[in-house]
Amino acid sequence: MFSDRYKNTQQYSGQKKIAGVCCQVAQKVDLPVWVVRLLMVLLALKFTWPCIIGYVIGWLCLTNKK
Known part of the structure; x- marks a missing residue:
């Protein structure tokens, strides 16, 4: 019943660079991985510690x- 609504939170080793966080976020919001990585870098330039x-x-x- 809820399988369509909630996606699993597994790391995908095919595209991950450091920990796979950007790949997972890209999958959740249905964006290309490079866009999420670019946004992460741009945000990190302004808001490093957060x-x-x-x-x-x-x-x-x-x-x-596994």
């Missing part, structure tokens, strides 16, 4: 694909 903390929290929330 972006680092948010990235670490995103990394910790993901589960490993």
